[in-house]
Amino acid sequence: MSGRGSAQAERIARVLDPEFVDGLGGLSVEELRARRDEARDEREYRSFLRRLVQVRQDLVDSERARRAAGTEPGPLLERLTTALSVGPAGPSRGEAVRVHLPAEDLAEAEVHVTAVVGSADLSALEHMDDGELERLRAVLATEEERVSADRSAVIRVHDLLQEELKRRYRRDPSLIPQGV
Numbered sequence: 001m002s003g004r005g006s007a008q009a010e011r012i013a014r015v016l017d018p019e020f021v022d023g024l025g026g027l028s029v030e031e032l033r034a035r036r037d038e039a040r041d042e043r044e045y046r047s048f049l050r051r052l053v054q055v056r057q058d059l060v061d062s063e064r065a066r067r068a069a070g071t072e073p074g075p076l077l078e079r080l081t082t083a084l085s086v087g088p089a090g091p092s093r094g095e096a097v098r099v100h101l102p103a104e105d106l107a108e109a110e111v112h113v114t115a116v117v118g119s120a121d122l123s124a125l126e127h128m129d130d131g132e133l134e135r136l137r138a139v140l141a142t143e144e145e146r147v148s149a150d151r152s153a154v155i156r157v158h159d160l161l162q163e164e165l166k167r168r169y170r171r172d173p174s175l176i177p178q179g180v
Contacts, residue, residue, distance in 0.1 A: 007104060007105075007108065008042075008045060008105070008108055008112075011038065011041070011042050011045075012042055012046075012150060012154065014038070015038060015039050015042045015154055015157055016150075016153055016154065016157065020035060020039075020157060021035075021157055021160050021161065024160070024161070024164045025164070027164075029165070029168060029175050032161055032164055032165050032168075033165065033177075035161050036158060036161035036162055036165060039154055039157045039158035039161055040158055041105075042154045043151060043154045043155055043158055044101060044105075045101060045105045045108075045109065046147060046150055046151035046154055047151060048101055048105070048106070048109055049109045049112060049113070049147050050144060050147045050148055050151055052109055052110070052112075052113045053113060053116070053140055053143050053144045053147055054144060055083055055084060056113065056117060056122060056140055057137070057140045057141065057144060058082075058083035058084075059079060059080070059083045059122055059125060060122075060125065060133060060136055060137045060140060061137075062079055062082060062083055063079075063125040063126060063128075063133060064133065064137070066126075067130075073125075073126040076123050113143075116139060116140070116143045117136065117139070117140070118139075120132070120136050
């Protein structure tokens with residue numbers, strides 16, 4: 001399932017096109033910065049999208065654990081709080097998280113994840129049978145892998161652009177933006 005909105009589909013296609021990083025040495029500093037910023041925007045979108053998928057995975061895993069323990073389901077708010085407090089799995093890049101995404105990106109990510117889970121009501125996981133829960137778990141795992149792979153590819157592009165900028169800044173410090 002692609003589930004990508006037109007703006008995100010265009011941006012990721014552009015960022016991951018090999019021509020986006022071909023001939024970096026011949027680009028102006030302004031063009032390098034613009035491409036780096038576009039790659040960063042796509043990375044942030046993919047990071048947000050991945051976290052939305054992971055929260056849903058956390059909810060499904062929590063329901064599976066509850067069933068295995070044989071306990072009664074708690075209030076939805078408590079389950080959401082627990083899922084959100086766990087935090088993302090996997091390594092961090094050690095960067096400060098930007099919390100600002102354009103409203104269009106936020107909305108597109110929500111539409112995307114809603115399309116992935118289909119008609120599954122995540123607020124009523126306790127009413128799904130085990131088979132439905134496992135199918136939802138598999139769909140979310142596949143989507144998390146796909147989004148993570150896209151994000152990793154975008155990170156590689158961003159890093160190439162950032163390294164070229166740093167190389168130029170070392171060579172000519174006057175190129176470093178002032179007052180940023």
